[in-house]
Each structure stands twice: as structure tokens, then as C-alpha cells.
Amino acid sequence: MHILEERQRQVHRKGSEPFDLDCNKQSAAGSVSQRACVFCGSRVVLYPIADALHLVHGPIGCASYTWDIRGALSSGPQLHRNSFCTDLKELDVIQGGEKKLHKALTQLIVEHQPKAAFVYSTCIVGVIGDDVEAVCRQISAEQGIPVLPVHSEGFKGTKRDGYRAACEALLKLVGTGDPSGVSKASINILGDFNLAGEVWMIRKYYERMGLEVTATITGDGRVDDIRRAHGAALNLVQCSGSMMHLAKVMKDRYGIPFRKVSYFGIEDMSQALYDTAAHFAGVVPGIQERTVELVRGELQYILPEIAEYRKRLAGKKAAIYVGGAFKAFSLVRALRHLGMDTVMVGSQTGLKEDYEELRELCDEGAIIVDDSNPLELSSFLSERQVDLFIGGVKERPIAYKLGIGFCDHNHERKLALAGFEGMLNFAREVYGTVASPVWRLTPRGSAREAAPCR
């Protein structure tokens, strides 16, 4: 397998070499990176805010490709599921798109009466010189709602920068509402996007513990909740890659402490609830007892079935390639819970410390990779003879073409994988793909069956 020269240091094999992984850099020209762009990062984070208008400023593609593909649910308004775009044309490119933007925003705000509007600048807006800030300010004054520019020109960095741009936009909302009436025992849920209703599940856990949830940012998000989010007593940050910036600034600005949590897998899920309970121990009487009770009840319900799957999955090998490294930690642990070994793990946007932690977590020989591409991934899957690949839509055909089981753990998925119930879904999903009889009919499956030791 040929690994591009520029990328040699972005692949590490545990045990074989000292750890010195290169990451957080621009994709090599000509490599088929699985990464998206700054815009994608911003869109992923802000999209679930259901009562806001999301307008993509640029030519049509970026908007077309992000129209209603995500499983981010709303319990009320569905405005976010539309795709609105200024759809710039040649003349706009030459003369500038400000006028069109102004008119587009005005019409859409009048039509849909959103609580706020986000305006995403895509690549060419960054070079035709539109003053998007000024247009947003003007519309905001005219229409009386917050109109927030999101500086998400795709080429100006990576998805990570898009997360940051989204957080900057959110920070213009936070603190503009009235926090009176927010209880001392209240939290914000950050970094869960309510895929397949996950935030509803998590929210229920916290409420059963005796906490109040002020804002879910951004899963099933509402503008008014975000505006008063600064009244909460604690920020719980999942998917720390995307929302850390928001949490940090809220700490500096409003003195709200934060905790990193993950809701994937039994250990991480339980830990998140225990940590939160400990935080509120002095404020909410009985919270720790209630939490122990809650976790016990949930586990009682899911563990017997999971044990069955574990019996059949034990010793199987898995590979993981996801957007953010933080999710990968939870996945390695969750797979271990199913008796499976992670032999390859990588992410699009991990940082050095993330990869170090992953290295700690994995067994000897594991391949750790940053910003990989289909050719590398396919060769790793074959080399390590994996039974399961976890990734997103772009990784799926690589696994399937080679006759390997696959589990979608990305933003497009429609299955809840967070929480205790999610762990059960995850186990079913993994079992359902690894144990499927179809593999026997594939070239790789029949070769394996013919081989003596497996």
C-alpha cells in the first residue's frame, strides 16, 4: 500500500514505532480525503436549531448536499429541514451578492417568521467580497430578529474551524435572553444533536435525577432557550471537538463551569450521569442516590440482551473511522464491552492529545490514522482482517465492497446510539451486521470459510 509522502507521519502503528503522529493540518492535495469543509462543520453544529432560518449564501451545491440529510429531530418546528440558498449566479459573482442576500433574507423571514437567522458564507463569498456582516446587521434592524453571519468559507481551514465559527455565532445569541426563573439545579446539554431523538433520552435521564435542562445546544434546539442558556449552573459538553469553544467562553463570560461527557457506551454514559450528580450533590438533595437507582434500572433492562450478543461477538475485530476523535474513545470502550477488539482507529479532525489517548486505549499493533482516504482505509481493513467497520456514509461502500460488516455512526444515521437504550441498539446493530449470513456468499467470506482457523 502506497501512503503518500506528505501523509507518512499521519499513520501510526502501536508498538512498532515511537508515537509522533502528525495531525490537524490541511489535507494533502490529490488525496481523497474523507473530510468535509469549514461550512460542513458549521452546518452540522447549527442545523438542528429548529426555529431558526438557515440560509446558505453561495452557489447551489453546498445547500443541495446538506438538505434534510441529517437525523436531527425537532419536537416542534421543522424549519431547519429546508434548504435555503441564495443560489448565486454569474451576475451575482461579478456584481456581488449583497443585494440578492438582502432580498432573500427579507422574503424568507417574512414568509417563515423564524426566531433568528443564520447566514452561512460558502467559499466564493470569501472571494467576491460581500459584506455579509453589514447585510445581517441591516436585516436584523429591519426585521427585529437576530441575524447571525457564520464565517464558514470552506477553504479557510478544516471542519474544526467550522465548529468554531458556529460557536461564535451561538455566542452572539447566548446572554441575550432573560435568565430569571432558571433554577440553580439546571444544566445545558451541549454537543448532542438529537440524532434519532437522542437528546430527548438524555434529557429524560437528567430530569429523572432532579435537574432542569435550560437549553439543548443544538439538538432539538430553540433560539429562546439558547438566549437564556447563560442562566444554567453547568454545561455538559459532548462531542467536545465541536462545542468546547462555546463552553470555554461561557465559563469565562458567565462563570459557568463545564464537564466533558460522552453518552456512548455503558461506561461513558453512566460516568456522565454520576459526574453530574456529584456536581449537584450539595444543591439537589438525593440526586446521587437517584442516579445510582436510575443507572441500575437501565442496566437491568439492557444487560441481559447485550450479554447474548457479547457471546457471539467476542473476539471479533473492529475498525473505526469517524469525524471527531472524541467519539472514537467511546466506541473503543463500547466495542470492548461487546468483546470486540479495535484494530484500527482514525478520525478526520483529531488532535495530537486525542490520538495519544486512543493509542493508550487500543491494543498493541493497532493502526492509528489521521485524515485518511479510501485507499488507505481499504488496505487497513484487509490487512487487519476486520469483521466490522464503523464510520459514515462515505466509509460504508469501502466496507461493503470488501464484504465487511458496517455500522453507521455519523450524522446521517436514523438510529439512536446514545444512552443506555442506544447501547442496546448499538449492540443489535453490530450483531446484525457481523452475524449476517450474507457474508458467506461473498468472495472474502467464502475464502475465510475455507481457511482452516476461522
Place this chain on the structure above:
Amino acid sequence: MPVAEPFVSTRNPCKACSPLGACLAFRGIEGAVPFLHGSQGCATYIRRYLISHFREPMDVAASSFSESSTVFGGGDKLRRGLDNVSRQYQPRMIGIATTCLVETIGEDVKMLLNDYHPAAEPAPDLVHVSTPSYRGTHVDGFHAAVRAVVGQLAEAGEPTSSVNLFPGAVSPADLRHLKEIASAFSLDVAILPDYSDTLDGAQLEEYRKIPEGGTPLASIRAMGRAAVSIEFGRTLEGSATGAAELERKFGIARKTLGWPVGVVESDRFFSELSAISGRPVPQIFVRERGRLVDSYVDAHKYVFGKRAIVYGEEDLVVGLAAFLSEIGIQPVLCASGGQSGRLEAAVAAVTASSVGPVLARGNLDFAAVRELALEMKPDFMIGGSKGYSIARELDIPLIRVGFPIHDRIGGQRILHLGYRGAQQLFDAVTNTLLARAQDRSPVGYSYL
């Protein structure tokens, strides 16, 4: 009531962007790798969109512009990108399309490529197509790429008796059927592009860097010597296509036909082949046509007078409109996000036999389709999966055809073309209507 001003924004697009079409076309050439010069994100989105339809690996390389490339130009990125792709994939051709960013900064890609000295041995053919999305849709990008390929690779020489066929963005199943038809006529037909294998391939034990299949480069070079070019797409008439390019450069006759959807449009195609080959239509297709018309008769009452909304790329819409009209279904709305300006005339030309008025509109988005649909009392919709929310709101069935189909499997296996394709469409439409009536009936007969 004052007439509302049209929305200047696009609300729920009925189109994708130009480089997507170019990537799709390049994927149908043997040994080719699609390459986007410009931003990385576009390539990834395009891949995801195509993968979700075809459910096959779809690698698109990108030169990955950074901020400095927009200031100092992307020449260096382009050269390094091409070298890296050559090293990793050993392609025989690299199809280079551009994203909006590169077009906007006015990069002279042609000049950059002229100055580029490939490190790889043997050097791959480089085909460049300019695909600014602010000028056209994915379908325009598709045709532009096909035109660039023949324009840059086809060669003059000793004339042959072979036929060039430019089918447009049809399905892999359609491409397979076209090949079968060509061989039944004993014609030597070069189909461009041909992603019937590259985007609908078998399981592999070893990953292939570039999937097997596609139009061979040798066939493309020989297109400059063919006897005739056939292209599908009534809205292409008069526009700069691959066939037009071959006519201009090599004087090869260009025949523009509609997508052969339904009996009447298929008849035109078959008789064209018959004329070219000097052979009668092979028996197998004569019988297929016979069975098809027989089924039309058997089921005509179930479908008569039903109202359909048709949407998607312009030439598929024209084909479907022709098909629906000939079976007695009224295509009340024929909508497309396409911008050729020729949709209305093309639909009118094929729906003369329609049982009622037909409205054709190009340059529409789904929000506009929805607003029109609410008034039209359609019985069903037919098109890609992006119309689902409207069908759901209207509580009518959606029959999935064309591209993209992101909410069902098998989009690549839908056959639209020829008598056989019409048979499948006809059965699907009729049975959908029957099922709906049966499900809604208070009685629920199991005998119709």
C-alpha cells in the same frame, strides 16, 4: 390579491451542482479518476451524494485549496494533486473539473495544465472541464464533461462504421440495456460515459483502486472516426454537447433523440438503429414491444385520466411525460431545476396526445413544485427521492425513478429506457395505483 413576488432564493433545490455531473461522467471512463480543482469540501459532499444513490465506492480527488491558494493561485496544489493521484491510483486518465472557487478567482486551469509535467510514467491523459455551478446544474456539468472528453481525446483518421452513443445521465441498468440493444443490432457502438460496471459492480476480495469497466480510452479516441453520433435529450437540441463537438470537428452527423422512454420515443430510437444498421428491429425487441402494448391495453382503465407530477432532470422529465401521455395519464406538472430554457417546448412536443393540459416549468425548486402541487390534485408523483416530503404532505404515492434516490435501494438498477424499461415503469405505475385504491377501499377485495 396582489401577485406575490417570486422568491429570489432557491428553496429546496431540484438540482445539484455542475462538478457532480462531471464526476459522474468521468467515472464512466475506463481507468479514470475524477479530480476537483478547488475546495476539498465540494468533493466530499459530491461523493456522499453519489454514494448514497449508487451505494458504490466513489473516489473524487481534490486539490484542496487553502487560503493562500486563493491569493497566489492554485497551480502548485493542482500539480501536486495530480502527481499524488497518479502515484496512488495509476490512472489512465484524470478528469479535472473545477469548483466555483477556482472559477471565481479566474484561475487559468488550461494554461496550468499545459505547463504541467507529470511525474508519472506513462503519463495519464488529462481532460479538463470548466464547471462553475453558478452557470449550470449537475446535468450541464455532465454534458460539459462528456464534451470535454471527446473534444480533447477523439482523433481523426480512417472512417469506421461505428456509432457513438451519448445517453446522458441514465442509470447503470439503462446502460446495460443499451449495450444489449446495440449488440442485437450487431452494431459497433461506443457509449460515453459507461458507468454500468463502475457504479454497479460486484463484491471484491481485493479492493480495486479504480473500479473495473467504463468506456475504454481507445473507443473514445476512435469516436472521431465514427459514422454517426446519437445523443439522447430533446433539450440538448442546438447546445454544445459531445455529439455537437464531433460534428464540428470531424463532420460526424449528429442525431438528437428524446430519451427512449415509452413506446413512441423508443420507436424512434429503434428505427434509427434499424436505419443505421440496415437491419430490421431484432425479434426480441419486437416481442417486447408487443407485450408492452398488450399490457397497456390490459390495464388502460386503471390508469386513464390519472394526474401525475413529474420532476427531475429535464430530459428524463420529457421522456416520462411522453410515456405518461401515451398511456392516458395526464402529466399535470412537468418540473425541473434545469435551466436549458427548452423544457417547455420539448414537453409540448411529446405530449400532444395528453388527455388534459400539461404544465412544464424549468428552473423550479421543490418549494415552488409544492405550491403548484397543492392546487393540482395529483394522484401520484414520479421522480427522485427529494420529492418525498411533498408526496407525504399530499398523501399520494411517490414512484421513484431517476436520480437521486436516497431513500430506497436499487436506484442504479431502475430501468427507464426501451420497451423493457417502459414495461417496468408501466407495471410500477399501474400497480402503485391499484395498491393505493385497494388499501383505501373499505372492502379490501383481493381480486381486481
